Structures are given as structure tokens and as C-alpha cells.
Amino acid sequence: MSRKGPNNGGEKRDRILRAAVKIFSRKGFFNSKVSEIARAAEVADGTIYLYFRNKDDLLISLFEEKMGEVVADVRRRTAAGGNALEKLRIFIENHMDLLERESGLVEVIQVELRQSTKFLKDYTPVKFFEYLDVISDILEEGKREGVLRSDLNVSVARRAVFGALDELSLTYIFTRKPKYHPTVTAAELCRLLLEGLCMPGASAGKG
Amino acid sequence: MSRKGPNNGGEKRDRILRAAVKIFSRKGFFNSKVSEIARAAEVADGTIYLYFRNKDDLLISLFEEKMGEVVADVRRRTAAGGNALEKLRIFIENHMDLLERESGLVEVIQVELRQSTKFLKDYTPVKFFEYLDVISDILEEGKREGVLRSDLNVSVARRAVFGALDELSLTYIFTRKPKYHPTVTAAELCRLLLEGLCMPGASAGKG
DNA sequence: CCCTTGTGAATGAATCTCCATTCACTCAGG
DNA sequence: CCTGAGTGAATGGAGATTCATTCACAAGGG
Numbered sequence: 001m002s003r004k005g006p007n008n009g010g011e012k013r014d015r016i017l018r019a020a021v022k023i024f025s026r027k028g029f030f031n032s033k034v035s036e037i038a039r040a041a042e043v044a045d046g047t048i049y050l051y052f053r054n055k056d057d058l059l060i061s062l063f064e065e066k067m068g069e070v071v072a073d074v075r076r077r078t079a080a081g082g083n084a085l086e087k088l089r090i091f092i093e094n095h096m097d098l099l100e101r102e103s104g105l106v107e108v109i110q111v112e113l114r115q116s117t118k119f120l121k122d123y124t125p126v127k128f129f130e131y132l133d134v135i136s137d138i139l140e141e142g143k144r145e146g147v148l149r150s151d152l153n154v155s156v157a158r159r160a161v162f163g164a165l166d167e168l169s170l171t172y173i174f175t176r177k178p179k180y181h182p183t184v185t186a187a188e189l190c191r192l193l194l195e196g197l198c199m200p201g202a203s204a205g206k207g
Numbered sequence: 208m209s210r211k212g213p214n215n216g217g218e219k220r221d222r223i224l225r226a227a228v229k230i231f232s233r234k235g236f237f238n239s240k241v242s243e244i245a246r247a248a249e250v251a252d253g254t255i256y257l258y259f260r261n262k263d264d265l266l267i268s269l270f271e272e273k274m275g276e277v278v279a280d281v282r283r284r285t286a287a288g289g290n291a292l293e294k295l296r297i298f299i300e301n302h303m304d305l306l307e308r309e310s311g312l313v314e315v316i317q318v319e320l321r322q323s324t325k326f327l328k329d330y331t332p333v334k335f336f337e338y339l340d341v342i343s344d345i346l347e348e349g350k351r352e353g354v355l356r357s358d359l360n361v362s363v364a365r366r367a368v369f370g371a372l373d374e375l376s377l378t379y380i381f382t383r384k385p386k387y388h389p390t391v392t393a394a395e396l397c398r399l400l401l402e403g404l405c406m407p408g409a410s411a412g413k414g
Numbered sequence: 415c416c417c418t419t420g421t422g423a424a425t426g427a428a429t430c431t432c433c434a435t436t437c438a439c440t441c442a443g444g
Numbered sequence: 445c446c447t448g449a450g451t452g453a454a455t456g457g458a459g460a461t462t463c464a465t466t467c468a469c470a471a472g473g474g
Contacts, residue, residue: 012450028326030237034434035452044451046436055434088404103302105269119235119380139404148404155386157404158393159378160371167370168363174324179362188363196403197295197346197355199363219424241460242426262460289432406474 013051020062025107029059029115046078059116060123066105067127071099074134084142088161090191091138095165096182097190099172110170132158164189220258222248224255227269232314236266236322266323267330273312274334277305281341291349295368296397298345303389303396306379317377342368373397 011104019041023032034055038045052058074094081087117125135158142148168189172180226248230239240264254365259265288294289314305313324332342365349355375396379387 015367028322031308031326033432034271038452045434045453046451047209047449049435050449085405096297111325114318115235115322116375119238124294142404147406149402149406152396152404153391153400156375156392159374159387160399162371163374164367167366167372167373170321172367180366184360185363188360189367192359192364192367193399194403196399196401197349197359198401199290199354199356236423240458251459253426254424256461257423 011048012040012041012043015049016043016051016058017065020058021045021066021104023102023107024059024062024112029055029112034058056120059112060120062128063109063113063116063125065132066102066116067125068101069132070105071134074131078134078138083147084138085143085147087138087196088193091100091134091191092161092165092190092193093186096169096172096186101171106169107186110166110173113170132162135161152169161193164193217246219250219254223250223258223265224269224272225240226250227265228311228315230271230275231266231319232267235263236319237396263327266319267327270316270332271321271334273309274316274332274338277309277312278337278341279340285341285345287300290354291345291352292354293350293400294345295400299368299372299397299400300414303376303379306376306389309347310380313376317380321375323372339365339369341357368400372401 015057016037019037020032023037026032027036034048035045038048042047048058052138066130074091076088077094081090110203113128115124116123117128134191136154139148139154139157139161143150143152143154166184168180169182172182172185178184223244226244227239230247231243231304233239235241235407241255242252244265245255248255251353255265259268281298285294285297288297320335323330324335343361346359346361346364346368347356350357350359350361354411374390375392378387378391
């Protein structure tokens with residue numbers, strides 16, 4: 001599906017995907033016209049349908065393929081970390097850094113993924129789950145190594161980590177304020193996640 | 208704006224808003240037809256335009272008015288907490304609990320707010336910022352009381368807290384798995400935020 | 415007390431615009 | 445010549461919005 005390959009290599013298909021990222025990130029999926037994407041890709045409207053089943057398929061292919069690259073990349077990078085804490089730090093820094101390297105892609109994924117996951121029939125964001133798996137893997141490793149709390153609920157924690165990162169990158173995208181700059185934010189978030197909000201030594205409430 | 212009040216009280220306007228929550232949460236803003244909302248509200252298509260400028264205005268009014276109630280409510284509840292830690296716990300529990308009380312509303316806000324914030328011209332989600340302010344207020348208080356780290360970056364932390372909550376509620380909405388049940392999740396998240404991921408006493412990496 | 419008339423909320427069929435998708439056609443390379 | 449990638453004008457359907465009309469009710473007059 002969506003893997004027809006009319007043209008020799010796939011430069012045309014790729015031009016379309018890149019154009020789609022640009023347009024979707026600028027106007028959102030529903031406000032983007034296929035013909036705009038075609039124009040941006042310097043391709044005829046009809047050509048898009050040689051490579052993608054329809055507009056939805058274009059979005060989904062974009063998610064899966066681009067996220068796929070992101071996942072592969074972050075896996076490579078975190079593997080270089082010595083222990084779980086370092087890997088987590090790398091993961092967080094990498095995520096925030098994506099904003100600078102691939103802001104369009106991040107915008108599309110962040111703003112459209114929820115919609116699509118919910119409303120596109122039979123679409124499971126496989127690559128997104130893999131991204132979450134990278135986090136779980138790190139957390140599990142940390143527990144094994146004994147640096148992370150052994151009673152940590154990994155299912156919940158990985159979502160919490162992702163959610164915090166996601167919201168923070170969104171904030172930077174929307175506001176562009178220096179106080180949310182990826183570097184600042186990544187450092188602060190690391191500290192927050194690892195040490196918590198509490199004053200060192202405080203007993204963290206009843207319960 | 209969107210405050211015309213043809214009818215005596217506002218029951219009709221209210222019926223429309225409630226119907227909009229139902230339909231938008233079920234199909235998403237762009238896939239919902241105005242006529243469906245009309246049908247669900249047991250009102251003629253045209254009637255909706257007596258109370259709202261257009262479909263966008265309906266969504267925005269829904270956000271602002273419903274979020275307004277949520278903010279007022281959580282303010283009241285957290286005020287009952289003795290100290291900042293307790294207030295934070297109340298805030299988190301309340302947020303997760305909203306899922307049970309007002310799942311439709313939560314779904315609409317979570318799934319559509321990003322889109323709308325980004326793509327509706329001149330819409331600033333005022334009430335959403337107020338919700339974030341509730342978090343900041345608690346964090347600031349905690350710093351003053353000395354229970355939270357005095358070097359905490361509140362701007363970043365409040366977004367992190369919100370992001371984690373948001374992702375976790377989304378997860379429950381999508382999966383409905385008991386392991387993400389609001390009660391479980393709220394407790395785990397409190398612990399995570401207050402104490403962090405690390406083994407008690409660990410030095411949390413080089414920084 | 416009944417009828418006439420004015421008002422504006424409510425209606426919903428008709429309109430009008432927009433855009434995804436199609437497909438008959440072109441043409442370059444083999 | 446074929447073949448099939450590529451084209452882009454034409455099509456079809458959808459759905460937001462409008463507006464001529466209806467209807468319930470209130471006020472005033474006989």
C-alpha cells in the first residue's frame with residue numbers, strides 16, 4: 001500500500017512527501033489542498049495519486065516513514081549512552097533538538113497525530129509506538145541497573161515522559177520564546193524527571 | 208460575539224453546545240457536519256447560526272465556556288488543600304477524574320485544541336492558559352513554602368506537568384485499558400513528579 | 415373577550431463554493 | 445510504434461451558510 005513506484009528511483013515520491021510536510025505543517029491537514037502540495041512539489045495534481053492512494057494515505061505514509069527514520073536515529077544515538085540515565089538524557093535532548101533539525105515534521109506529527117489516530121479508520125501509529133518503546137527500554141534498563149526506582153510503573157512513566165516532552169516542544173513551536181529554547185528545556189526536564197519537584201530530602205506527601 | 212440570545216433563557220444555546228461536544232468528540236471537528244449537530248440538538252440547521260457566527264465560533268465558544276467551568280472548579284477544589292503538595296495531588300487527581308465525569312469534553316479539548324490554537328486565526332485559548340496558571344500558582348506556593356525545589360523553573364515545570372497529564376488521559380481515552388485507569392495513573396504520576404524516576408539517594412547523573 | 419396585526423425566533427430547502435479524485439490525453443525513451 | 449509515467453482540466457459530491465417563509469405569542473382596538 002502506498003508503495004507503488006512508477007518512477008525509477010523515488011525522487012518524485014520524495015518531493016511529494018517533503019512538500020506535504022511543508023504544507024501540512026503550515027496549514028494543517030484539513031486546510032491543505034492536494035493541489036497546493038502538488039504545486040509545492042512541482043508535480044501535477046494527478047501525480048500524487050500515482051504514489052499515494054489518497055490524501056489520508058499521504059498523511060499516514062508521511063507519519064510512518066518519517067517517524068521510522070526518527071526512531072532508527074534515536075535508537076542509534078541512545079545506544080551510545082553508557083547507562084540508562086545517560087540514555088534518557090540523550091533521548092530527551094534528541095527530542096528537543098529535532099525541533100531545530102526538522103521543525104516541520106515535528107509540527108505535523110504533534111498537531112495531526114492525535115486527530116489521525118482517533119479518526120482515520122484502521123490506522124495504528126506503529127512507528128509512534130516504537131518511539132515509546134525506546135523510552136520503555138531505557139526505563140527498564142535503568143531498573144535493572146538499579147539507578148531507577150525498582151517499583152517504577154513503566155507503562156505510565158513512559159507516557160509521562162513523552163507527554164512532557166511533547167508539550168514542551170509544542171510550546172516552543174507555538175511561542176518561540178527563548179525561555180522554552182530546546183536546550184534550556186531539555187536540561188530542566190531531565191532534572192525534573194530524575195529528581196522530581198521536591199526539595200531534596202522532603203518526604204513527598206502522605207500516601 | 209456568539210452571545211446573541213434570541214431565546215429567553217439559553218436552553219437552546221446550551222442544547223447546541225452539548226450536542227456539539229457529543230458530535231465533535233465522536234468524529235472530530237472537521238468530520239462533523241453542522242447538520243448532525245443540529246439533529247443531535249433537536250434544532251434546525253439554521254438555528255445554530257442564531258447563536259453562533261459559524262462552525263469555528265461554535266468550537267471556540269465550546270472551548271472557552273466549558274474550560275471556564277473546569278478552571279473555576281479546579282480552583283475551588285485545590286484551594287481546599289492544606290499545602291502545595293496536597294494541592295498538586297488534588298489537581299492531578301481532578302484532571303484524571305474529569306475523564307470519568309466529562310469524557311466527551313476532555314476528548315474534544317485534547318484532540319482539537321492543538322489544531323485550533325494553531326490554525327484558527329486570532330484565537331488565543333484564554334481559559335487554557337488559566338488552567339496552566341493554576342499549576343504555576345501551586346508550584347510557586349510550593350517554592351515559597353519550601354517543599355518544592357527553590358531553583359525550579361516554573362514555566363517549564365508547569366508545561367511538563369500538564370503534558371504528562373494530558374498524554375496520560377489521552378492514553379486512557381484511546382485504550383481504555385485498566386492499567387491506565389485514572390486512579391492508578393494519578394497516583395503513579397504524583398509519585399513520579401514529586402520524587403522523580405531515580406532510586407532514592409541516587410545522584411541523578413552528571414549535570 | 416375576540417380579532418388584527420406586529421415581532422422575531424425558528425425552520426430547512428436551496429444555494430454556492432470548494433476540492434479530492436478521476437481519466438483522456440501527451441510524449442519521451444526504449 | 446509501444447508503454448506507462450506524468451499531466452491538469454473536468455467532474456461529482458459534500459456540506460457550510462443563507463434566507464424566504466412559518467409560527468407562536470403579545471399588544472392594541474373594537
